[in-house]
Amino acid sequence: MRFDRHELAGSFGDIGTDLPLLIGMIAAGGLDAGHVFLVFGSLQILSGIYYRLPMPMQPLKAMAVIVIAGKLSPGIIYGGGVAIGVTMLALTATGLLARVAALFPLAVVRGIQFGLGLSLALLAVRSYIWPSGVMGWYAAAGGFFIMLILWQNRRLPAGLVLVAAAVLYGALTQNTPTALATSWRADWLTFQLPSATDIATGFLLLALPQLPLSLANSVVATRQTCADLFPDRDVSIRKIGVTYGVANLVSASFGGVPVCHGSGGLVGHHNFGARTGASVVIYGAIFVTAALLFGHRAKDVLALFPLSVLGVILTFEAFGLMRLARLTEPAKWAQFVTLATGLVCAMAPHGFLVGSVTGITLYHAPNLWRKVRP
Secondary structure (H helix, E strand, O other): OOOHHHHHOOOOOOHHHHHHHHHHHHHHOOOOOOHHHHHHHHHHHHHHHHHHHOOOOOHHHHHHHHHHHHHOHHHHHHHHHHHHHHHHHHHHHHHHHHHHOOOOHHHHHHHHHHHHHHHHHHHHHHHEEEEEEEEHHHHHHHHHHHHOOOOOOOOHHHHHHHHHHHHHHHHHHOOHHHOOOOOOOOOOOOOOOOHHHHHHHHHHHHHHHHHHHHHHHHHHHHHHHHHHHHHOOOOOOOHHHHHHHHHHHHHHOOOOOOOEHHHHHHHHHHOOOOOOOHHHHHHHHHHHHHHHHHHHHHHHHHHHOOHHHHHHHHHHHHHHHHHHHHHHHHHHHHHHHHHHHHHHHHOOOHHHHHHHHHHHHHHHHHHHHHHHOO
């Protein structure tokens, strides 16, 4: 691993996805921000050290949406984390995870990547940039300008300039720094397993809706994205399944939110300049530092980032994912399958489950037709 300005710039490549979900779950579930950030940051650091790649941990998206919409209790959130962790470890240990992954042709995997990118781009515009008002639009326009003129600049990384400008803008336009100056407090973790009832409820309400997205994106698409961006590194389905499962058991036991790996986060860090696990270590250290210094006020530190600028970061992450779709299988039918899978993933309810089934069915349809044709 190397610690330089490029890894520092790359460390912010996934904050546009993570931060709004973390803050939303903390507010909706009444979670302790210090505990959430300390666990989340620690898992980032461990992931970077273990993989030696910019392999981030992300909040589980389907779970986050359900928690925010339903304002579920902390016990059910932790129970859902244990349930999804045990489920993923069981699938890995029995070999079922690898068998499920083998069902996804390359054309379908590319479609899942394209669909995730498209959904993130729509989210960035609809929820981050558009609602931010005129000043937010100016900030977003400035962010896009910085990214475009400095894109792939090795001496002055675009992501680093964008983040520095965003923090300065937030510090000048918000009262948060003054309030935080008087709120120092170290916050330590305590070990506590959720009850059997919370685990059962979490499995039904959170783990089951999350599982299709995790299989499609967190496992299959992430494995393919590692091969795309780091072809000399062998990251197996089994390895991803084990770290996914263990991370959730640890997170749920210490007051954190359910987490996963993700192809979008990997692309986001890579797009902003990251090439080693150092970027994820730096990223995690920021969350850990905020948690230790400010405890339950930790979320206010990272809230200095304007929402519109988070939208810019998320947009570039989305474009990086959608670009991978061009690497699909050369056959015309496979290219159609990639496009159709991506559109269904992005647009349909339970999109990644429906999109995966649709894509696999379409991919094998010509062969099935030949077999049944008289």
